[in-house]
Amino acid sequence: MSDSTKQHVTVIGLGRMGSALADAFLTAGHPTTVHNRTPEKAAPLIARGARSAASVAEAVAASELVVVCVLDDAAVRELLAPAADALRGRVLVNLTSGSPEQAREQAAWAAAHGIGYLDGGVMTTPPGIGDSANMILYAGSPELLAAHRETLAVLGDPVDLGTDAGLASLYDAGLLGLMWSVFGGWLxxxxLTGADGVPAKEFTEVAVRWLRTVAWFMSGYAGQIDAGAYPGDDATIDVQVAAIGHLLHAGEARGVDDRLPRLHLELMREAVAAGHGGDSYARIIEAFRTK
Known part of the structure; x- marks a missing residue:
């Protein structure tokens, strides 16, 4: 597709993420209109060829595909509600972070006004925008995503989560929780290893390789969770209770804070006390479920 035939795109919201989104569209040759409540933020993008719109309605009118990325759900509503008529018949891609419930409400609002809607979760920081190795999650309309996939793919790999508009935000929340847990365990x-003089880079090379094995465990445990059965064929909770004792001992000997491993130990001991010591670690999911 030549630049002259590439889809026109509008980006509303020019914080760090919104600016990165607009920059990626420009880099890929898409005619890009931008709008921000503080017009000065558009200057670097205008210098690169973006067109600045003085109002949300003007920005919306410029493109069939409208991407919004602002502070929060309240800001989305404040900006877009007065422009509902201008958005009618267009496709709104909401890449603003929010809750699943807010995404579903936005989707219902869009449907009531004849606006195509995709809710998205950006699974990278601004420097990662434009890299196909990074995911952007989409939910709400597989048909709309298919129709605009080529354009949206310049931001990152588009992952279709289906028709429930809340799923992109739900996955986003869950994946961030996973990230923080991994960061915590890694730190x-x-x-622990640094207390014996091991450089962080050297340990991390081995840790990253280990995470590939951890991912293999997760894939296997996912089937157990869906089936509601947790056979301890690989390693039982009983065995892991003993193993975590070594971690606690090593940390105590080196003056390393033990709150994180003790949380894991508490969850394991609860499972053992309930008679599940012979199950796999996947059984611990029941501790997080409240209903």
């Missing part, structure tokens, strides 16, 4: 382990 604790790096402090």
């Amino acid at each position: 604790h382990a790096t402090a």
Whole structure:
């Protein structure tokens, strides 16, 4: 597709993420209109060829595909509600972070006004925008995503989560929780090994390789969770209770904070006390479920 035939795109919201989104569209040759409540933020993008719109309605009118990325759900509503008529018949891609419930409400609002809607979760930071190795999650309309996939793919790899508009935000929340848990475990382990003089870079090379094995465990445990059965064929909770004792001992000997491993130990001991010591670690999911 030549630049002259590439889809026109509008980006509303020019914080760090919104600016990165607009920059990626420009880099890929898409005619790009931008709008921000503080017009000065558009200057670097205008210098690169973007067109600045003085109002949301003007910005919306410029393109069939409208991407919004602002502070929060309240800001989305404040900006777009007065422009509902201008948005009618267009496609709104909401890449603003929010809750699943807010995404579903936005989707219902869009449907009531004849606006195509995709809710998205950006699974990278601004420097990662434009890299196909990074995911952007989409939910709400597989048909709309298919129709605009080529354009949206310049931002990152588009992952279709289906028709429930809340799923992109739900996955986003869950994946961030996973990220923080991994960071926490890695930082604790790096402090532990670092106490004996191991450089963080050297330990991390081995840790990253280990995470591939951890991913293999996760894939296997996912089937157990869906089936509601947790056979301890690989390693039982009983065995892991003993193993975490070594971690606690090593940390105590080196003055490393033990709150994180003790949380894991508490969850394991609860499972053992309930008679599930012979199950796999996947059984721990029941501790997080409240209904």
